[in-house]
Amino acid sequence: MITCVYCCHECSEDAQICPNCGKPIFRIPVDDTPDYNKLAEALRRDNDINQAELSQKQVIHIACIVLLLTLVVYSIFTR
Ligand SMILES: [Zn+2]
Numbered sequence: 001m002i003t004c005v006y007c008c009h010e011c012s013e014d015a016q017i018c019p020n021c022g023k024p025i026f027r028i029p030v031d032d033t034p035d036y037n038k039l040a041e042a043l044r045r046d047n048d049i050n051q052a053e054l055s056q057k058q059v060i061h062i063a064c065i066v067l068l069l070t071l072v073v074y075s076i077f078t079r
Pocket residue numbers: 004005006007008009018019020021022023
C-alpha cells in the first residue's frame with residue numbers, strides 16, 4: 001500500500017492517481033531517502049580532512065619561510 005502525500009489515503013501499489021483526491025501518487029523509495037545524520041557526519045568528516053590538510057600545508061609554508069630566513073641570515077653573517 002502507498003499512502004497519498006496529499007490526503008494520506010491508502011492507495012494500491014499500481015495506482016497512478018489517488019482514488020480519494022485524484023492527485024498523482026508519488027512513490028518515494030525508502031532506500032533512497034537520504035539519511036541526514038549520516039550526511040552531516042560525512043560532511044563533518046570531510047571538513048576535518050580539509051582542516052588537517054590545510055594545517056599541514058601551513059606547517060610546510062612556515063617551514064619554508066624559516067628555512068629561507070635562516071639562509072638569508074646565514075648569508076649576511078658569513079659575508
Ligand atoms: Zn489522495
